[in-house]
Structure formats: C-alpha cells, structure tokens
Amino acid sequence: MKKFFKWFIKPESSVYRLYALIALLIFLGVSARNIMEYRSIIKEIDHTAYSEAELLHEYFLSINEVYNTQYLNSGVEINDKTIGFLPSHAAPQISDVFVNKTSHKIILRNVSDQVRNIKNTPTRYEREAITYFKQNPQKKILTRNLNHGGKNFFFYAAPIKIEAHCLMCHGKREDAPPYIRDRYDSGYDYKLGDVRGILSIIMDKGSFQEDAQQQYKDRFIYSVVIAAAVVALIFLIVWRTKRTEKDLLEKLKKMSFSDPLTSLYNRRKMIEYMTESHYILERYKEPYSLIMIDIDHFKLINDQYGHDIGDAVLKKISSLLQKNVRHTDHVARWGGEEFIILCPKTNWENAARLAEDLRQLIEASRVEMVERCTASFGVAQASENDSVEILIKRADEALYKAKTSGRNRVYVSDLNAIR
Known part of the structure; x- marks a missing residue:
C-alpha cells in the first residue's frame, strides 16, 4: 500500500490521479442517481398504492350506495335472516371474499368506534383515523405508511358519514326498527353528517415493492455496468496514452544519444x-x-x-x-x-x-x-x-x-x- 501511495503521489502519476478523480466522480454520480432513482421508486409505490386505494374507495361506495338503496327500498323486514344485508354485517363479508380473491393482499373494512359487529372493531391506527376525521370534518382522506412484523403496509382511510337513510338505524334508539333496538345497545344518537366510522383499506406494499425492487435492481446493475465500462474505457485510453507517451519518450531519448543510420551511440x-x-x-x-x-x-x-x-x-x-x-x-x-x-x-x-x-x-x-x-x-x-x-x-x-x-x-x- 505504501509503495502504491508513493507511486500515486509522483509527478508522473498526475494523469492517473486525474483518472482516479474522474472515476470517483462517475461512481459518485451513479450512486447519487441510484439513490434518487430509489427514492423515486418509493414515491411511485406510494402513488400506485394511493391510486388503487382511491379507486377501491370509489368502487366500494358505489356498490354500497346501490346495495343500501335497493335493500332499504325493498321493504324487507330486518330479522335474523336479513340482518346480514345491513352494512355492518355485509361489509366484513365483502372484505373476506375480496381478500381471498385478490392477489395484492388488500384488506378492505368498514370500522366504527361504536361497534355493532365485532368484526368491525377498529385497530389502534383505525381508531386514530376515526378520531382524526371527527376532529377534522372537512378532511376526506388520511394515508399512512405502517410497519408491522417487519412488513410495510399502506393505510388509506376515508370517513363514513351519516346520511339520511342511515338515521333509520343510527338515529334515536326509540325510532329504530324493533329488531335493531332490541339487538344493539350502541350506535345511536347520530345526526346527519356525523362521522360513523371509516372505510379502511390496508395494502401489503410487498407486492408492489417486489416489482419495483426488481426494476430498480435491473436499473442499478445496468447503471453500474455502464459506469464500470466507461471507467474501464477511460483507463484504457489513459493507459494507452501513457504507454504511447512512454514509447515516444524512449524513442526521443534513444534518438538523443544514438546515431540514426547505424543505431550506435552518438x-x-x-x-x-x-x-x-x-x-x-x-x-x-x-x-x-x-x-x-x-x-x-x-x-x-x-x-x-x-x-x-x-x-x-x-x-x-x-x-x-x-x-x-x-x-x-x-x-x-x-x-x-x-x-x-x-x-x-x-x-x-x-x-x-x-x-x-x-x-x-x-x-x-x-x-x-x-x-x-x-x-x-x-x-x-x-x-x-x-x-x-x-x-x-x-x-x-x-x-x-x-x-x-x-x-x-x-x-x-x-x-x-x-x-
């Protein structure tokens, strides 16, 4: 190492020092680009997850609106056989079926802080989201990145607010259908526009990250190979230049002390x-x-x-x-x-x-x-x-x-x- 350092600081090694500086700048540039690329991919993952969650939110609301309207307008009496059609019972069933059918490991739930169906009990971060929307009624969406058990998740929440047709079951208890009044002790006294709960969408970012990371890995390897090739090419040019320079100096030196006709000393x-x-x-x-x-x-x-x-x-x-x-x-x-x-x-x-x-x-x-x-x-x-x-x-x-x-x-x- 000492010999290399002594050689490196010699005046005749100035070209190699310049080459080392250029090589370092190239690799620093490639590293900076890869870091920026990685950050961009992370942002792209969040953007993709947000877009899918937003689409699911709109689709779920559309189904819910059509479903509730048809159910409530049908005049079907609420009892043990028909209670499964209520949102608090239908939503978990839809979520369970959706989880089994999708390959993206997406959990979609309706949760409330006044639970009528135990399956709709909120987690800690879902409860925090409900509190957030109650304190900020003008907000329409809340997103967070979660880490649980070493895995990364994307959390999307949107408020579920009381609409006119909701008051039949969630208004005053004495005005609720007898079956609801006799079965549930909570979930009453809401007013129009109150936050009843949230639509919770949880996505395992691993499915998105695998594709993105593979894409990043391919780009990283490609950029490193290109950078290495450029550095090697520059080194080859420098080496050939120095070799040519050395040969020319040797020739000039020989010419300075030799006779051109006989090649003897002059x-x-x-x-x-x-x-x-x-x-x-x-x-x-x-x-x-x-x-x-x-x-x-x-x-x-x-x-x-x-x-x-x-x-x-x-x-x-x-x-x-x-x-x-x-x-x-x-x-x-x-x-x-x-x-x-x-x-x-x-x-x-x-x-x-x-x-x-x-x-x-x-x-x-x-x-x-x-x-x-x-x-x-x-x-x-x-x-x-x-x-x-x-x-x-x-x-x-x-x-x-x-x-x-x-x-x-x-x-x-x-x-x-x-x-």
Whole structure:
C-alpha cells in the first residue's frame, strides 16, 4: 500500500490521479442517481398504492350506495335472516371474499368506534383515523405508511358519514326498527353528517415493492455496468496514452544519444560515458582506453559505388564492431566514417589487441559490391593528467599516424604501430 501511495503521489502519476478523480466522480454520480432513482421508486409505490386505494374507495361506495338503496327500498323486514344485508354485517363479508380473491393482499373494512359487529372493531391506527376525521370534518382522506412484523403496509382511510337513510338505524334508539333496538345497545344518537366510522383499506406494499425492487435492481446493475465500462474505457485510453507517451519518450531519448543510420551511440553519449570513465580513473585508479577507427578510402567508395553502398558499408562495420566488443565496451559513430570505442578497465595493450582483431575482421568482410574494405585504428590509454579532450586528441593523433603510415593498421599513442 505504501509503495502504491508513493507511486500515486509522483509527478508522473498526475494523469492517473486525474483518472482516479474522474472515476470517483462517475461512481459518485451513479450512486447519487441510484439513490434518487430509489427514492423515486418509493414515491411511485406510494402513488400506485394511493391510486388503487382511491379507486377501491370509489368502487366500494358505489356498490354500497346501490346495495343500501335497493335493500332499504325493498321493504324487507330486518330479522335474523336479513340482518346480514345491513352494512355492518355485509361489509366484513365483502372484505373476506375480496381478500381471498385478490392477489395484492388488500384488506378492505368498514370500522366504527361504536361497534355493532365485532368484526368491525377498529385497530389502534383505525381508531386514530376515526378520531382524526371527527376532529377534522372537512378532511376526506388520511394515508399512512405502517410497519408491522417487519412488513410495510399502506393505510388509506376515508370517513363514513351519516346520511339520511342511515338515521333509520343510527338515529334515536326509540325510532329504530324493533329488531335493531332490541339487538344493539350502541350506535345511536347520530345526526346527519356525523362521522360513523371509516372505510379502511390496508395494502401489503410487498407486492408492489417486489416489482419495483426488481426494476430498480435491473436499473442499478445496468447503471453500474455502464459506469464500470466507461471507467474501464477511460483507463484504457489513459493507459494507452501513457504507454504511447512512454514509447515516444524512449524513442526521443534513444534518438538523443544514438546515431540514426547505424543505431550506435552518438558523439554526445560517448562523451558522457568517457566523462564517467575519467571520474572512475581519478577516484579509483582504474584505467580505460579509447580506440578511434576510420574507414580507409571511404570517399572513394561513395564516389565509385554511390551513397547507398556507402551507407551499407557504415552499417556493416557498425554491426561488426558492436558484435565483437565486450559487453562492457561502448561503441559510437564519431562522425562521417569515423567510429570510437570506449574500453573501461582496459590498458592500452588489451585495447590494441582488440583493435587488431577488429581490423582483421573488417579486412575479411565483404559489403555489397565493394571488393575490399579496410580501416585504420588509433589507440590511446587515459592517464590522470589527461582530460577527456586531451585523450580524444591523442587517439586521433594515433589514428592519423596509422593512416599516414599506409592505412589498414593499428597505431598506439606514443608507441610504434602494431601489425
């Protein structure tokens, strides 16, 4: 974790920090949207439950009105056989049948605080609703969300008020039919417009929530997948961009210290290595040597065979030099047809032997149509009294002596030529 944090705060990780911020904002946005979506679904559940309850209320009132009107106008005498047609007895029967037939677990009841049928005894929240309507006679509807036994319910209540035809049984007791007067001790002395009770509709919200929650779950998964895909796409773009940037930087770096034709180090990089080797010489007394190489009669090759062949010769010799030096040695194109080899921890004798081996390899090589290709070598060992510039000058002077002595030979600085 510490390594990741250290990497994360590095300046070169700024793009990834920006990506992390964008990813965080995307997921926060998706989370906020899902929360809003969930709240919207909860509101939609309540709205759906309210709409269904309101429709049931209107339908029940319509049935009740038609039923009571026909019953009361029929002139049927109220007795043990016909009492079941009265609202206090008929409503519970209708509710029981409705509960068994509906799949939405809806309970529909007529309840009163002055009960004539024990089935119409109000629950605590139904009694509270009756009190509410008595205290607020102008109110027409009361809704609440209930939780019972870990389940959520929607409670809808509407007042049942005394109408003209109700007074026959709920007016003064002495005016009530004999059967009612003898059977019931409560439910009298109401006036027109009084709240007799409530129409109570209770809905199990689980049936609505299951569909809504499944819908929410589908939307949630879809939004998370989309967000993850967007974040992954952004990461891929960032990663590819950084990878491309890294590759370009590597190429630029390589171009800054390599020769474009031969892919060897260039003069600037070689001077950097030489400066480092000279520091080691001064500090640790470890010798190093330079081998400077010049292709013999290269101008003649260019003039006779063309520059393409000349370039092929340069590439061939570059490859030959690179493959036949030690892995600790550094080879560079010094300029034109000149090359230079830096040999760390090497005295002039070993450098001269390496130069001679390379000279023989070049002489034995064949490039395109060039019949014979040779090179001259100048070798110089660094001393503490030399600077890098002086060492280069001494190697160049040795090379000059090799060329003026007949070419295709190795010459060591301040020493006789070695055949």
